[in-house]
Amino acid sequence: MRKDQIAIGIDIGGTNSKMGIFNLDGKLLNYQSMPTAKNANPADFIEYLAQESEKMLSSELNIKLGDQRIVGVGAGAPMANYYTGSVEHAPNLGWKNVPLKNLFEHYFKVPAVIENDANLAAVGEKKWGAGKDLTDFVLITLGTGVGSGLICDGKLYRGHNALGAEGGHIIIPHEQKRLCSCGGMNHLESYLSAKGIKETIHDLTKEDWTIEKLGQLFGDGDLRATSIINQIADELASGLVSIGVLFGPQAFIIGGGVSKLGNPFNHVVKKKMDELIHFSLKGKINVLTATLSSDKGAVYGGAAHIFDEVHRR
Ligand SMILES: [Zn+2]
Incomplete structure (x- = not known):
């Protein structure tokens, strides 16, 4: 396994969305927060997140989406279902039957997992935080x-x-x-x-x-x-x-x-x-x-989750 692997953690919230790039030790290398585009086409919003992540990757590490170092994306969203990979209904985002996992994999060109944000925060604390x-x-x-x-x-x-x-x-x-x-x-x-x-x-x-x-x-x-x-x-x-x-x-x-x-x-x-x-x-x-963060718990957890998932395979 490469030691320079990185993962992208994302938390799509009712008001703001947060995105971070992490190394294998759970160190946050780059981070940004942006307003969530509500009642918009979810595919357009995920494509926008992918473009923003590419800017972060290129400025911090001089790499692009698709680079071998990127293991995947772990994303939290309201009502995100790990098993189906979709969000059946999230009223505060105006989303219905959104195939979120597929959208992430399409635009980010890497494996993705989705969960609700509290589940992600728990996975993050287990891997790198107070629950270690x-x-x-x-x-x-x-x-x-x-x-x-x-x-x-x-x-x-x-x-x-x-x-x-x-x-x-x-x-x-x-x-x-x-x-x-x-x-x-x-x-x-x-x-x-x-x-x-x-x-x-x-x-x-x-x-x-x-x-x-x-x-x-x-x-x-x-x-x-x-x-x-x-x-x-x-x-x-x-x-x-x-x-x-x-x-x-x-x-x-x-x-x-x-x-x-x-x-x-x-x-x-x-x-x-x-x-x-x-x-x-x-x-x-x-x-x-919780020791990771009071406001970025699910972002850390997203990265922790996709690292765990990919390393289990
Ligand atoms: Zn209630």
């Missing part, structure tokens, strides 16, 4: 939405037809009633998405705080910040307990924007989880922060 030495963990991304990726016995678990591992849509007990973006009621995402946390902060303070401000005030011992942290940690812990008793993971790894709260927040979540969880699991599941 773990065989069983659940990555929870707390960002615009709430996603989860399950690594069971060292491998990504997707469920039948890749329709499982959607921890963001676990129903949690709550005295309030809050709609989820999917239309369901009181899902983990109703409370732990960026929008959900913003709503909780506003309910308790009548102000708008960023996650950074919340973390800073919590560190300073501010009483309002402490009560917000306690509330969102309670909500998150009740979701994690349900996932925890089912899978018995070694750890939950928190990724996405909320992971900026870091260990002080993880500590509160772990304490609340241990209060609620079945006695056999008390004290046995860690709560860690």
Whole structure:
């Protein structure tokens, strides 16, 4: 195997798309972010991504698409199905029945895999990040939405037809009633998405705080910040307990924007989880922060995934 292999990781999001070029050690060599062309012809958008990647490859490494060093593309997109290679329906992109894997292979001229973004982030943490030495963990991304990726016995678990591992849509007990973006009621995402946390902060303070401000005030011992942290940690812990008793993971790894709260927040979540969880699991599941990136987890994961896939063949 060549030591100078590289892979391209891509994360197609509802607002922006991100693309990175990685070497075998998971080092990010070049990166760019661009607006996602929504409601446009998906083939045109993938062709545009290929053109942009070619610019990055030529400026950073002086190579073109099709070069032997490029092993492939790993891409995340909403509702991307690894098994079928297509996106059946992604309302926020205006996509229906898009053969995404084929489009990537056509325009990038290399093998491609597609997954949802949380699955990719889990694969990335397993290969290069906080899950490197773990065989069983659940990555929870707390960002615009709430996603989860399950690594069971060292491998990504997707469920039948890749329709499982959607921890963001676990129903949690709550005295309030809050709609989820999917239309369901009181899902983990109703409370732990960026929008959900913003709503909780506003309910308790009548102000708008960023996650950074919340973390800073919590560190300073501010009483309002402490009560917000306690509330969102309670909500998150009740979701994690349900996932925890089912899978018995070694750890939950928190990724996405909320992971900026870091260990002080993880500590509160772990304490609340241990209060609620079945006695056999008390004290046995860690709560860690994703180490690759709070906003590029799926980009790292895309590259990790295609390296794994190609090396397995
Ligand atoms: Zn939902």
